[in-house]
Amino acid sequence: MQYMLLIYNEPSSWESMSEAQRGETYQAYTTFTEELQASGKMVSGDALQDTSTATAVRVRDGQTLTTDGPFAETKEVLGGYYLIDVDTLDEALEWAAKLPGSWYGTVEVRPLVTDYETMSA
């Protein structure tokens, strides 16, 4: 089964880190990615640029509205993701707990829809 590990963090928690702490966190992400790749369970994964680079698009009545920024003032924002392919939720949860993002933010674990036939039925 494929699971998306969505990494939510407060931007301030990254900003408030010392140079050395940032280095350690970056290193921890590298180690995590290497371990995940070596296990053969990684499908993909990347970090997102910060929310100041985000653009929101809404189409209403045929009109495209393009605005700056994300929708709401939420404290934790989506900062990156990993897509993994494992057998059970337990395995996905274990990978999530190894993600440095879960040590100072939240990792949301969501299974992907595999059966689109059922969804549209």
Place this chain on the structure above:
Amino acid sequence: MVRDGRGATARDRLRNDVGIEELTRAYRDERAKSVAILGRVLGDLDLAEDAVQDAFVRAAERWPRDGVPANPGAWIVATARNRAIDRIRREQTLARKTELLARAETLSEDEEAVIPDERLELIFACCHPALAAEAQVALTLSLVGGLTTPEIARGFLVPEATLAQRLVRAKRKIRDAGIPLRVPPEHLLPDRLRTVFAAIYLVCNAGYGPPPRQELCVEASRLAAVLATLMPDEAEAHGLHALLLLQDARRDARVTPAGELVLLEDQDRELWDMHEVEQGRDALDRALVLRLPGPYQLQAAIASLHFEPETDWEQIALLYGRLAELAPSPVVELNRAVAVAMADGPEAGLELLDAISGLDDYYLYHSARADLLRRLGRSAASDYERALALAPSEVERDFLRRRQNLLAP
């Protein structure tokens, strides 16, 4: 031949009775096992449960008429398998239909096959930490305990529709999120076991009331017994079983017929179920020989001491001290303070009570403090008032008022 009014022979009637008796027994003993196996194979607990239910409906028609099959459990699983296949054929989507049929067909059609006991796997899925605590409890009672939705709703004082919804969502999450039906691997086991114990304990706690709901306490100790049988090397499983039995043994003494709470020291010992006490102590012995102490065993040991003709408060205070080390909580500290007050006098207890923080909104803290102040001959009125204001229901308020009346000159 002796015939009754409807033309059935005495032998028919006998067969009928045996059929119904066996059906009741099978429902109690085989239902959870059948749901566990079908659930694991199909990967869908809802479908498994419906199919097993169908099989019991069929058994209710057949067994009284045709006689009880040689292996009722295997008959139920084989019948449920076929009922599941019927249901799967009605599935809307081809991909799911094909996959589910392939899964169902791996189950044996043999009505006398040996059925493995996979209830433990089922329990761990029901109590998975990815499910909310109230969903864990409801699901365990429904799938493992075999309680009906109205029964569980009544037990937890929630509307039936709410509970039904909770059950459906939880089963769907198990299926869609990939919560495994298995005993967790070694490195996850201690954590997962704690969740299972907590869920079973919560069942009993809800039954404690007020109002007391005896059937929940009975069900909780039945679940704990199943767990202890399936995991005989887990000391805390026996400890939990012991604790639940020992608590239940006081059920008739704890509340008067009018619904008033009775303190341990005022309980009528004649109303204690000493047979259940013995069962509880036996379970505790099974735990203690494993030499792996834990919070449930300690609480069971304390409960056991309370059944002695002379209460050994010093020993109880010591056990609470040990419990405070293993599972620190302000409530444990409160109990320890009360035990110390009994062993060493109210002054020593009050000193411990006043050192506890975090219980200012807990009525039992204030009622215990008021009690000690009263025994010291000091003013307890404001603590009784506070306890009264915080008490969760009329039963407790009533109890506090009666205690308060002791203050009157």
